[in-house]
Amino acid sequence: MPTPAVLRWPIPEPIRCADGHIIACPTCGDTVRLVLGMDLDDASDAPSAMSCPAGHAWFEERLPRHWGALLLAELLDAEPGIFARLEDLQHVHGGA
Numbered sequence: 392m393p394t395p396a397v398l399r400w401p402i403p404e405p406i407r408c409a410d411g412h413i414i415a416c417p418t419c420g421d422t423v424r425l426v427l428g429m430d431l432d433d434a435s436d437a438p439s440a441m442s443c444p445a446g447h448a449w450f451e452e453r454l455p456r457h458w459g460a461l462l463l464a465e466l467l468d469a470e471p472g473i474f475a476r477l478e479d480l481q482h483v484h485g486g487a
């Protein structure tokens with residue numbers, strides 16, 4: 392499976408999904424600054440790629456990829472200038 396080009400972003404707040412469950416790292420249980428892989432062009436229901444600050448990586452079934460695409464779209468709406476910085480941000484936060 393090819394790895395899609397995505398923005399990997401550490402979410403500062405705990406992530407609450409649609410059913411009220413707080414997303415936690417399955418390995419260490421961390422709930423903040425989880426890195427979510429977001430792809431604007433991926434509106435599928437496939438599990439989102441995530442990692443925690445300790446570097447554990449997993450696919451989160453409760454967060455479909457269209458959720459991340461929506462989040463990224465809202466982010467870009469709120470702060471259009473961020474688009475110019477995406478590469479920098481990817482450089483800083485990528486590769487976890």
Ligand SMILES: [Zn+2]
Binds near residue numbers: 417443444
């Ligand atoms: Zn972890």
